[in-house]
Amino acid sequence: MTKVFKVLDFNLGGGGYNEMTRNSFENKALSNLAETCNAENGTYRGGDSAVGIWRVPCGESVAKMQIAMKGMKKVETEKSKPVLAALLAVAMMLQMLPLLAFAEDALGTGKVRNKRTNQIYTSLKEAVQQAQSGDTIELGEGNYTLFEKNNNHAKAGNKDLTFVGQGPDKTAWNIGDEVPDPSKYGTEYNGDYSFDGAGTVTFKNMTLRSGKVDYLGFIRIDNTVVENCVINGETCYWGYTSAEFIDTTFNAPSFRYALWTYSSPIMTFDHCTFNTSGKAINVYTDYGAGTHNIRVNFINCTVNSSFNLGKQALTINDSNMGSYKYIINIYNPTVTAALNTDTMTCSQVFGFGSESFKTVAAQKCAGR
Secondary structure, three states: OOOEEEEEOOOHHHOOEEEEEHHHOOOOOOOOOOOEEEOOOOEEEEEEOOOEEEEEEOOHHHHOOOOOOOOOOOOOOOOHHHHHHHHHHHHHHHHHHHHHHHHHHOOOOOOEEEOOOOOEEOOHHHHHHHOOOOOEEEEOOEEEOOOOOOOOOOOOOOOOEEEEOOOOOOEEEEOOOOOOOHHHOOOHHHOEOOOOOOOEEEEEOOEEEOOOOOOOEEEEEEEEEEEOOEEEOOEOEEEEEEEEEEOOEEEOOOOOOOEEOOOOOEEEEEOOEEEEOOOOEEEOOOOOOOOOOEEEEEEOOEEEEOOOOOOOOEEEOOOOOOOOOEEEEEEOOEEOOOOOOOOOOOOOOEEOOOOOOHHHHHHHHHOO
16 A cells, blocks of 8 residues: 655645655755754755655654655646745745834834824824824824924824823923923913813823923823823823823933822822932912822832932822812821921921921920
């Protein structure tokens, strides 16, 4: 009985394999044939461009077979020839897929891409205006903003949008004007209205740049989320319902706060780092704005301070709260030296901005 071994056929429409008899393999040499046993399907694999690819079962009997490429015949049908060419073309395309994917991900400097539609823009404003609620907009390297000095109005409507940069060292976003107008210091008119009325706006993997005067930030966004970002400068306005900061580093201007809780009823800091010179967060709202309790969640955060201004990391000013309260939740904080110990709370993490010298506060709190 003639023993039959299977030979891979490129004609997928013809059953997947053609057959070759043992007579085609007998009394040949394996000298120029690279064979490896494929544990996944239990076969030896060999062949070259002249004869195609063939497979025979793994095993001692096969290993002892004397086979040579020379004189070996591949069973081939006429219709298998064009299919072979087509499969080779497909194989080449498959090899190129990683390169194509890389090219798609390599968003150029100043370029913007809507992740849902894959459309690329050179105008951030156009990308935002054409986006649907829930879209993610990817930003290439470079500096971006929606703020326009002579058109400081909403650009995003009431959409929920996510912006993803290439990393804090590559992508930056200016909040408001790069140089706030001195004639408007102390007012909200230096704020950024680009997202006025928006739902939830999320920033990821970028640096957010602000100035060093009061009342800067995004005016009247419902919710803000900032993740894996760096925030340079001082900000007062974030989400008017909630603001969440995750794995974010705050670099405060010299002798100024990094952030106010001015507009957000719920503000959460999760695994954040504050680099400051004496104070980090101003837990405060203006008179008339205190119409509800304000909750601050400070979770696994680190505060590095280079100067003692008689303040704590979270300095609480409840003078405008009336019958409402600040609810401060603090978990596992890390605070370096050069922050004052509050005489009422005996803490460097939170207090009421006691101006007492650190040594006096330490003596008073030592007995507690």
